[in-house]
Amino acid sequence: MTRPPLAVVAGTGFYDLDALQDPREETVTTRFGDARVVHGAWHGLPVVFLTRHGSGHSVPPHLVNYRANIRALADLGVRDVLAVNVTGSIDPELAPGDLLCLDDFVDFTKQRPLTFFDGSTREGVVHTDVSAAYDPDLRREVLAAAATAGEPIRDGGVYAAFEGPRFETAAEIRLARLAGGDVAGMTGVPEVTLAAEADLRYAAISLVVNPATGVGDATEPITMAEIEAVLARSSTAVLAILDALVAARAAAPDPAPDPAPEEEA
Template sequence: MTAPPLAVVAGTGFYDLEALQDRSEQTVETRWGPARVTHGRWHGLPVVFLTRHGPGHTLPPHLVNYRANIRALADLGCTDVLAVNVTGSIDPDLAPGDLLCLDDFLDLTRQRPLTFFDGSGPQGVVHVDVSTPYHPELRRELLEAAAALGQPMRDGGVYAAFEGPRFETAAEIRLARLAGADVAGMTGVPEVTLAHEAGLRYAAVSLVVNPATGVGEGTEPITMSEIEAVLTRSREAVVAVLDELVHTRATFAEEDAG
């Protein structure tokens, strides 16, 4: 039996997965619009890769078609989604380059379509439980992959999703910190909740690339050059963790087949 494809969704700084072999591009048409994906094989396993912002980072976070993206992954037969979020640190103990395996979120967005269940479909209005927004088994796989590589990764973290595309104010970051947030980003929601609605297992790695506004002693403005510099030296750590996870899955698949 062929394994369902593993979905990998990433954003800023992650526009390709060089490890994918036998790759092909596809535009998937959904009720919510088109989604562009890359098919390939990673350690022999089928993978579907989706970059949120499109080729060349053409889509700002508030205009990403999250519903089309998640619906396309579900329609392609994916059951598991591994996401990568580039974030700013709200917790002052987090430094650029640190990794977190997220376990909760705050939704501070304002104007995005948040659900498949807007009352227009046959299901009507549906209230989805998100008491465990990030799937425990996928989280375990990510943490074990990081441990196998000796790559530090914090077990647990709260992601505060802001609307963007501007960076947050110091007051907004103080508010999020009071609410228990560890990192700030612009793309994690509604992606995670839509995955729940679509019946997908979802987990996310947060890569810290800068202190959020007002965090730490410095008062320098956040710049994309600062973020890109951290991405340049830290991106491979994230890809290595994903590679180890896929390699482990491939090994188990071979053992089961044998």
């Protein structure tokens, strides 16, 4: 039985997935636009890699075509999506290089298309439940893989999504903290909610790369040089977790096929 491809979606600092064997690029056309993906094999399993910001980080977070990206993954037969989000810490106990396996979000974005169901499709208006937008079973796989890889990761965390591309103000971060936010980022929403609408299981690893504005003793402006320095030394931990997860799946027996429907008498 051919397993459905696993999707890996990543952003800043993750523009290639060197672990993929026999990589092949494809542009997938959807009614929401085109999405560029890379197909390959990882531990013998089919994987689809998508980098949100395009080649050379050419697409800013507020202009990422999230609907085309998620629709393309669903059209390719993906069932599970592993996302990587580079974030700033709202929780002062989180330091650059720390990892979280997210379990909730709060949305402060303002102008993004947020749904596939805008009233123009045959489904009409649909209200999607997102109480478990970060799939519990897939989250458990991430946590188990982190343990196997020996990489510390916090079980749970609230992602506060901001519009970008500017960084947040100190007042905005205080507001996000009051709302329960642990980390701040610019790409996690609507990606997670669109995955729920498309019936895809979704889990996300958050890599902290800087204190958010006004957090802790940080007084210097946030710079991309600071972020890239943390990415250079910490991205290997994320990749090790992904590798352990894919390896565990490769070692597991193939899932049983769905039973054939009974014929009517």
